[in-house]
């Protein structure tokens with residue numbers, strides 16, 4: 001149905017071709033394209049896994065370090081059915097998710113509020129920007145031992161780490177988004193009668209929203225990193241702990257299995273985020289290249 | 293009371309406006325600028341590009357304040373944004389994340405009117421600008437001319453007593469433009485607002501206005517004022533063929549041309 005699809009097929013039509021025929025041909029082209037994309041995606045994945053399996057079995061790579069897909073699948077199966085050596089897998093996953101979600105939500109809310117506030121206030125921005133730069137220059141993961149020392153082995157230290165991972169990314173984008181808000185649009189709102197608060201709420205924040213969403217996409221992944229690194233450094237539960245234990249017992253399959261779990265969760269979250277964004281951003285024109 | 297009724301809608305008295313450039317240099321955009329717009333009067337302002345027309349309008353809205361001189365609206369000095377003023381922007385200033393009707397409702401809602409009330413008023417205005425069928429569209433789904441009509445509805449719904457327009461139709465094609473002129477004149481005669489209309493297009497200025505102000509190349513001062521004595525109601529599409537219209541065009545263009553030439557010579561130097 002898109003212009004691009006029409007263009008490709010348009011050349012083939014003789015004069016007198018009906019609209020219905022053109023539309024049918026376009027729909028067919030779109031389906032065909034989608035199938036091709038799907039086919040290659042799956043084919044590449046299968047090829048990659050097969051190559052890995054064969055390489056490990058023929059000892060081109062050492063399975064002790066690199067494991068192999070079948071062993072990882074078996075380990076995942078054991079974990080889901082019998083639980084891990086540290087208790088049920090679901091509980092570990094739950095703990096990691098709890099830490100990431102709390103860190104993500106608090107970090108992004110704080111990032112948006114402070115980003116918008118400083119974006120709206122030139123003076124405050126000039127004063128605080130230097131401190132934010134300084135703190136931002138600290139590699140976040142080195143904070144893990146400090147948080148664990150201060151906040152203990154439990155939830156709080158992981159949430160704190162996830163929070164700082166998320167906060168700066170979201171803050172930075174919210175701030176930038178506010179600064180980029182269109183001058184004419186702001187002037188228009190003020191002349192139409194918007195108070196300062198109305199201006200922030202119904203003009204500045206919506207126009208910064210695409211910037212903010214761009215940061216939310218990556219920052220759930222960052223929240224998971226924060227939680228897992230925290231668990232890695234010191235914890236009693238969580239996926240990070242599983243990785244740590246697998247490392248301690250030279251269980252390569254266990255480590256990769258934990259990574260697979262994290263990947264699935266992160267992809268799921270990304271998918272959810274895209275859905276929410278599409279719903280909120282239905283006012284935006286479709287990008288030209290998108291086919292649907 | 294009587295005195296208040298007779299005060300002009302807008303007065304700029306010996307106004308100057310300076311800007312500081314990023315390098316710290318001072319630039320004078322307006323110098324000793326004096327202008328009076330009577331109530332219900334339609335004034336057009338023409339001048340070379342960059343001379344200070346937009347700056348003048350901004351001073352009237354209260355978005356900016358003069359470096360010297362005085363700006364008065366309805367007889368009182370401007371101290372902030374005046375709710376009696378409406379502004380139609382040169383660039384697209386609609387809110388892209390709101391539907392057409394939500395855009396038109398923005399003003400009444402900002403001003404604290406009830407939602408049902410605002411919706412009804414917005415429907416009414418959309419009907420007047422001929423966009424009832426597009427209520428639920430987003431701005432990016434409209435053509436340029438339709439967006440401009442939404443902008444007009446968005447401004448007129450607040451019932452402005454003073455209407456400022458900064459080259460509102462310059463991005464439109466000629467046919468749409470003529471339609472918009474008719475529409476604007478109709479809305480203006482119904483609302484009885486005072487209008488300041490900035491444009492590059494001299495014919496547009498003569499066709500619409502009671503008075504045409506010609507500004508000098510920057511810093512802008514008023515070079516001359518022409519009173520346009522064409523009968524109303526005017527049919528914009530036809531008026532340009534009348535002899536008196538052509539005479540006005542020729543006289544004012546001769547005047548404006550000098551300033552445009554000065555402006556270009558300066559920019560090239």
Ligand SMILES: Nc1ncnc2c1ncn2[C@@H]1O[C@H](COP(=O)(O)OP(=O)(O)OP(=O)(O)O)[C@@H](O)[C@H]1O
Nearest residue numbers: 311312313321340341342343344345346347348510
């Ligand atoms: N915020 C600003 N800072 C510095 N200089 C400015 C600023 N706004 C305008 N100027 C300068 O003031 C002068 C007048 O600008 P203005 O926008 O009023 O011109 P204009 O007559 O509206 O031009 P145009 O017809 O092209 O829209 C220009 O030389 C411009 O460079």
Ligand SMILES: [Mg+2]
Nearest residue numbers: 345346347458
């Ligand atoms: Mg201008």
